[in-house]
Amino acid sequence: MSSSTDSAAARGKAGLGPAGAPLPHPDLAARWRAAREPAAITHLDAAGCARTSRAAIAAHAEYLTEESRVGGYVAEIRHSQTLTQARANLAQLLGPGLTADDVTFHHSASTAFAALIDAWPLPAGGRIGVVPSEFGSNAMVLAARAARDGIELVDLPVDGDGRIDLDRLGHSELAGLDLVTFPHVPSQRGIVQPAAEVAARAAAAGVPLLLDVAQSLGQVPTTRIAAAAYVGTSRKWLCGPRGVGILAVQAHICDQLTPSAPNLHTATWDASRPPDPLVTLRPGPAGPAGPAGSASGPPGSTSGPRAREKYDHSAFGPLDGIARMGIGESAAAARLGLAVAVAELLAAGPTAVHARIAALGALGRQRLDGVAGWRVREPAAESTGIITLIPPDGVDVHAIRDQLYTDAGILTSAIPTGRAPRDMTGPLLRASPHAYTDPGELEALADGLDRLTRR
Template sequence: MSAIDLAAVRADTPACRDRVFLDSAGSSLPPRQVVDEVVGHLRREAEVGGYRAAAERQDDLDQGYAHVADLLGCLPDEVAFTDSASRSWLAALDAIPLGPGDRVLTTEAEYGGNAIPLLTLARRVGATVEAVPSDADGALDVDALRGMLDERVKLLSLVHVPTNGGLVNPVTEAAAAVHEAGALVLLDACQSLGQLPIPAGADIVTGTGRKWLRGPRGTGVLAVRRAALDRLRPRLVDLRGGFWESLDEVRLHDDARVFELWEFGVAERLGLIAAVRYALDLGLDRIAAAVGERADRLRAGLAAISGVEVRDLGSRRCGLVSFTVEGTAAERVRDALLARDITVTVSRVSSTRYDMTRRGLAQVVRASPHYFVSPEQIDQAVAAVAALERDRRPDPL
């Protein structure tokens, strides 16, 4: 497998030349092809109006389902477009029939954005939400999962990659166990879509465009396997998801598009499709290898600095790198690095309370280097963190 052409992807990403951008897990830098698509369509809307501009691009919009299907390893009619990963996840959850006594299992890597609606829904319908323990490496313990399964378990909310570190959960193994119990698997691929191939096994997959996929904000995808669709009960359906066939009769789409809404940002969706094509052209295996190399280089450099602790879990790791600096709040580290044109962010306990409470962490610095970050920039970031640590320590007498 050949390596990604670093010079080419950096040429497509002009902003990465002047700064060390390590926040693709937050909202990445889009390539020029995505920017040109979005801006170009907005200009066309200004020229001829939104309806006509959209009609001119209908073939490209329709082809987008096949591109996303290639990315996710599913069928085009199993794909729906949304305005965010949150919208995808909430629409899927709302369609899963849950009632009194039902059980929902999660991982200890669960996002706050998922836990809040899960706990709210469970309280309303009389269900329970339970976290499956992690194994010794911090990943979902599949044996523990099997021990918790019974006929009352209706759903596993499975986070592929958490928001606060480089852990990669065992999707295929967990899904196989859950399916033996007759339950559904809702896979949150928010932090893996665009940096890793998506494993087979989940019934429902949700993801965003703005992170590793390098698409616009306000874009998301939802994949629903045909085998699971009959078990779902979508409630909030408009004239995109259904048809008003007579005065008192409606018919819903019999595929994933039942979850779509009629109104959407056409420019943003075209930009998302361009981002998907860009990722497919590079190849997900090549992207995963390049991102993994940069993350490993960053982890090794940080681990060698006295007073810095890398906080990533898992025996298999990806492009998120979390760390703490002894005696320095994560916000101060972030701000000090930003002053040196190095972009990182902070992950807090409120975003992933199961995991960080278990580990006694209030916050971590999160760095997420994409394939357009050069090895020299990784070393520059390590040197900057080392300088912060040196400045923190008092001079020896």
């Protein structure tokens, strides 16, 4: 072990940052650890699925109990104010210019992104600015829209770290685009894109920005970006339950969106009447209605009072505002858990949480770089908690990930090249501490990585 590695190890054990100063906000870290069940493993996978607090779990469970007592729809109505406040809190974290009315929930960040790209008004032959480090699922969605509608995907200029190069991103590079989209923090490279600067330049060129904040919301500042739209997720840095995506769109953009798969939660047959909060049956012109869209005769029959009616394709339209981008049916209990998680973040102070995560990330990079031949991919001082490691030649990343878990009880992620095939030349190992992480856990990872790689 080199002297610099020895020094980094000593600082890590002492809870000191890379420069030898104490890591920021130790009281916050202690409170967040105490708010969670004792860890059964060394959890270094916040970028995959972070640890949820007891309070968020309790809110989730209590809501399920209420559903069993009064029914799912009634329970959701009873908690409508809590869910509205959660959307308002998310708008506060995203901002500026967003309110609760601009935020809705989705299944995941990926489905929210797919829904937006599908609904976004793009001309035939339009152009979308992208980056090579785009998340694999999003890249597939973009490629599918490009193939379907003759859209051209145009790479924005990036530097050697994959960061958008502002020196080469001028008005002329943006003016010919119809949309810009990229992940604020890539899943496979722990850098922060200069999203606020790109959004400002794009807006000056009349180009909207759709920003993926799945790996940044809760980890790095997101409040001053002024993107046209955002997608995110509950389960990562927000520490909420799985199964909740977040979609936010500025009001002036939202009514331009045209979802291709409308349903009774997002569109209406009668544009003058909003949907009912509860599912109800209304009598039709010939008696009680059957299932939505049914006639009184069997399929294909020519009998019955409604059989000769023509199907009016213009009789329905999307709801106003963000409601047209919702999903209707969902696991509402998870949304209640997210509501608590977001409130906990705001109560702790996002700035403090961000600073703690960034310091742990910097400490981890310094400690892990060079261990048994592994090399850290991003700059050491990058302000994220995502640490990506390039393996030594001949080392199987997935096998090391598995052995770290089974032999040492350490949870990390193996990142396959399909995560971002234009940004990766081989699999990576990813560690991602959160504010509740003890510095000694990074030291445990360094020791485990050294032992298992050499073995």
